[in-house]
Each structure stands twice: as C-alpha cells, then as structure tokens.
Amino acid sequence: MSVVEFEYKSGFPGLRLTHSNGDASMELLLYGAHVLSWTVHNKQLLFLSDRAVFEQGKAIRGGVPVVWPQFGPGPLPQHGFARVKTWRVGKTNIDGGISVDLHLEHDEETLKLWPHKFHLTMTLRLSEKSFVQELTVTNQDSQAFEFTTLYHTYFTVDDIKNTKVFGLNNVTYLDKVDGGKTKTETNQSIEFTGETDRVYKDGGKNSNPLLIDDRIQITASSTMPDVVVWNPGQERAKGMADVGEHNFPKYVCVEVGHVSDAVKLGPNESWKGAQEIKLLQ
Numbered sequence: 001m002s003v004v005e006f007e008y009k010s011g012f013p014g015l016r017l018t019h020s021n022g023d024a025s026m027e028l029l030l031y032g033a034h035v036l037s038w039t040v041h042n043k044q045l046l047f048l049s050d051r052a053v054f055e056q057g058k059a060i061r062g063g064v065p066v067v068w069p070q071f072g073p074g075p076l077p078q079h080g081f082a083r084v085k086t087w088r089v090g091k092t093n094i095d096g097g098i099s100v101d102l103h104l105e106h107d108e109e110t111l112k113l114w115p116h117k118f119h120l121t122m123t124l125r126l127s128e129k130s131f132v133q134e135l136t137v138t139n140q141d142s143q144a145f146e147f148t149t150l151y152h153t154y155f156t157v158d159d160i161k162n163t164k165v166f167g168l169n170n171v172t173y174l175d176k177v178d179g180g181k182t183k184t185e186t187n188q189s190i191e192f193t194g195e196t197d198r199v200y201k202d203g204g205k206n207s208n209p210l211l212i213d214d215r216i217q218i219t220a221s222s223t224m225p226d227v228v229v230w231n232p233g234q235e236r237a238k239g240m241a242d243v244g245e246h247n248f249p250k251y252v253c254v255e256v257g258h259v260s261d262a263v264k265l266g267p268n269e270s271w272k273g274a275q276e277i278k279l280l281q
C-alpha cells in the first residue's frame, strides 16, 4: 500500500496510489483533482487521449474530469472551473485501504467568475477492484448558492461499435444530438451507431445496475441521480483536436451527476456526491 508523489508531463504534480499487492493502481493529478489512470492487474480501465492537451486552463481529454459548479455551457466556462484549477493535498491514509483527500477553495479568479465562497474536498479510495470518489461541497458564504456537478468518466472499450450500456431502460432522457428532444429509453441496452449525447434524468435511480457490458459497474450516491452517456462518433471526433477520428472507437463516457436541476446550498451547509466504479471481471 503506498501513496507516492510524481510529476506528469512536467508541471502536473500528482499522486500515484498502489494497492497492497500492486494489483491495482491509480494516478491522480492535483490539477482538477483529476483521476488520470486506473489499472487492475496492469490493465488500463480509463481512456486518456493520445492528443490530450496538458496546459494550465485547458481541460484534460480523458480520465475523470470533475465538472463543477456548472454542467455544460452557460455563464461559466463549459463544465465549470473545478477541472482546470489546482487542488491541494490533504489527509492521506494507508491503513487497511488507501484514501487521499484533495481540497479546493474559492480564490480571486473563481470569485470573479462565480461570486461565492466555497470549500471542496475530493476523497478518493482505492480498493482491489474498485475505487470510490466523493465530493463534499461546503458553502462558506453568507448567501445560498446553486451548482450542477458530474463525474465525467472516460472508460476504455475495445470498440464502441460492440459496446453496450445497461441499466437505463425506461428512463427519460434529453437527446442533445436531436435538438434536445425528450425521449424514453425503450432498449434494454444503449448501443453506439453515431454521435451519442444524452442526459438520462434520474437514470441512477433505476432499479437495474448501471453497467458497461458485463465488465464495469458504476454506482452513484442518491445525490447524483442523473446519467450522461456520451461518445462523439466519427465525424465529431474528427473535428475535435484533442480526440481525433482514430480515438472515438476506444472510449465511452458514462457520467453520473446532479445536472437536470441545480443543488441549492445554504450558508454553512454541505453536500456530498459519490460514485463507485467497480471492475466485475
């Protein structure tokens, strides 16, 4: 069991977590509290684009970007600012399991963008075949504030054409590639035949587990009820400088969060949202 500091692409310090027998590991950057890599038995389970850009202020294409305090476009930069801020390391525990806390607070830059005082803690726990990440948001202001949030997880797949996402049948979704129409999922599994960008409202509350094939299970806390499923497809991927046509078949994003409406947090109140990602085989 170890937690070791490392530096990725000079300028991006992080922590490398290794589970007891070395069979599971995780790389975590302070930039964005970003999980960059998760391996079990030396197999990489998260996708990181070979065209990902590592520059201050730019989002990293792959791993687990943390979307906060705004999902998607809006008054703030796309997907908020937490993913492009440098967090600081807090408590580390390697007693009977590994956990690490990272923290982010408001600063001059965030106050200019979003005039609210906040404290974020991201706790990561690595186990043999799974990991948990839990975000705690505390309102340190004298006024209430609202936010949306999401774990934007990029999972590796052998081929998107043969990938299925289960657990969202009968759930209502917003189809972003069909003009934002509201539809109901009638299929037992989602398959990918082109650009797919959907927000499944309360998808995580479905009684069926959220699965990628029969390999990965994603479980969210009840405070993160929505599920976004995204793959850009060939044409859009071609136009995305940090993805490229060759990469779209290699990943699927299955993202749990609170995005259909906002979380409202009063002064001194705290909110927690977690996901557990488990390898089933």
Ligand SMILES: O=P(O)(O)OC[C@H]1O[C@@H](O)[C@H](O)[C@@H](O)[C@@H]1O
Residues within 6 Å of the ligand: 059, 078, 079, 152, 176, 197, 198, 228, 230, 255
């Ligand atoms: O390019 P970004 O900002 O990382 O966003 C990627 C995708 O993120 C998804 O969560 C959104 O539903 C998509 O609409 C978006 O294209």
